[in-house]
Structures are given as C-alpha cells and as structure tokens.
C-alpha cells in the first residue's frame with residue numbers, strides 16, 4: 001500500500017473529507033466541537049465522543065445542522081468504551097479514515113515533589129494511554145480495509161518545553177504523545193497510516209476564558225501572551241485548519257510530525273525579545 005502514491009485531488013478538494021469517516025474524542029470541548037464542525041463542513045461523517053453528556057449534546061446540536069454525526073458518551077481512557085466507539089463507527093458507516101485524539105485533562109497543579117500520584121496516574125491514563133487505545137483500534141480498521149488513514153493527536157507546546165507552574169503531569173503526558181506520534185508513524189507508514197500531532201499554545205477554551213477575565217491572574221496571563229509572538233491566545237476555530245490539513249489528502253506525504261500551532265511560541269527563545277520589548281539593538 002505504501003509504495004504507491006495515492007490519487008491526489010486538485011485545488012480545494014485537497015482539503016476535503018468527502019465520504020471519509022472520522023472519530024473525534026473530547027468532542028464536547030472547545031477544540032473537539034470546532035473540529036467536528038470543520039470536518040462535517042469538509043464532507044466527513046463524524047463519530048463524536050466525550051465524558052460530558054451535556055457538552056456532547058450541544059456539539060451534536062451544532063454539528064447536525066450541517067452534516068451527519070453519531071455521538072457516544074463515555075471515558076476515552078476506558079478500553080471497553082474505546083472498542084465500542086470504533087464498533088459503532090464501523091456499524092454506522094463501514095469504514096474509518098481519520099482519528100482525532102483530542103480528549104485531554106490538566107486537573108491539578110502542584111510542586112513536583114508533592115504532585116499527587118493518583119492525579120499523575122489519571123492524567124497519563126487519559127492524555128497518553130487513551131490516545132494509544134484509540135490509535136490501536138483505528139489502525140485495526142484502517143489495516144483491515146487496506147485504505148490506510150490519518151491519526152491526528154492533539155498534543156501541546158508543554159510537551160516540547162516546560163511550562164512550570166505545577167504542570168508536571170500534563171507536560172510529561174504531552175511529551176509522551178509526541179513520541180507516541182513518531183513511533184506509530186514509523187511503524188504504521190508501510191500500511192498507509194499517517195500519524196501526526198499538533199502542539200497548540202494557549203487557546204481560549206472555557207478554562208482559559210475564565211483565567212483571562214480574572215484580575216488576580218493578570219500576571220500569569222501577561223506572561224503567557226508575552227511568550228506568543230503574535231501577541232494573543234488562539235481561538236478554538238484556529239486549530240481546525242491544521243487538523244484538517246493533517247487529516248486530508250493535502251498532507252499525504254506528511255507523517256511523524258509534531259506541528260506547533262502556537263503563534264510562534266516554540267520558535268521564541270525564553271530569553272528572547274520582540275521589537276517592542278527591547279529597543280537596545
């Protein structure tokens with residue numbers, strides 16, 4: 001399968017997902033909802049999962065206005081639920097082309113020497129093991145049908161450089177996602193399965209919208225934005241293009257890549273200066 005180039009569509013069709021079936025986890029949240037909507041607008045049929053039934057229901061309402069979806073409530077780190085997710089996709093549409101591993105948590109910040117082990121275990125279970133469980137099931141269907149496919153893992157800048165501020169478990173889990181991406185990309189390339197990740201900086205989900213409006217957290221927010229050369233946090237809709245690119249035929253030769261979607265954050269040295277910060281040169 002890998003030795004033959006796929007048929008490459010021309011023009012905007014490069015980024016279309018017509019007749020493709022995609023599983024998107026964490027679909028009740030900011031990135032998941034925006035991605036689900038972006039995918040159906042690109043022609044995909046989507047299977048959407050989340051632990052939060054109310055949030056997932058809201059996503060279903062928004063997505064159903066534009067295309068076809070199936071929703072399943074459950075824990076993305078539970079092996080039985082993951083298997084049920086792919087069974088449902090297969091029963092509904094008989095194929096699987098794309099997986100977006102997106103459900104993630106960062107429930108607790110603490111000094112590393114005091115970091116609670118039960119929280120550490122949970123963060124690694126959801127953010128890393130959950131991604132592996134989904135990738136395994138996705139690869140089984142993609143291999144069975146000999147069509148290959150694309151797996152997009154939502155990682156974070158915090159897996160590539162340390163955030164500090166007590167984010168030990170989150171950062172380590174995302175670094176694990178980046179290596180999981182490379183390992184699976186290499187191993188599954190001969191089967192036509194591409195595996196990539198995106199590394200977002202701070203984007204305005206519900207949690208960060210609360211933070212930016214809290215005067216007590218102004219220093220932290222200023223520090224976050226000061227590290228992003230474009231001078232602002234992202235909007236959830238701004239992850240859709242990069243994810244769609246990695247999911248679509250436009251990226252047929254891209255695999256094993258951890259792509260920053262970060263307004264220049266990872267390109268910017270921690271001791272570096274923007275022109276308006278330092279006029280001494």
Ligand SMILES: NC(=O)c1ccc[n+]([C@@H]2O[C@H](COP(=O)([O-])OP(=O)(O)OC[C@H]3O[C@@H](n4cnc5c(N)ncnc54)[C@H](O)[C@@H]3O)[C@@H](O)[C@H]2O)c1
Nearest residue numbers: 026028029030031050051052075076103104156202203205
């Ligand atoms: N927003 C950011 O600034 C940012 C930055 C870097 C990386 N990320 C990553 O992007 C992904 C999505 O983040 P978001 O900003 O949309 O967050 P969000 O909190 O808006 O959405 C996350 C969703 O995942 C769901 N979820 C959590 N645990 C689950 C589980 N065990 N099983 C199923 N669903 C579960 C939640 O219910 C929620 O709907 C996460 O992996 C996050 O780490 C976000």
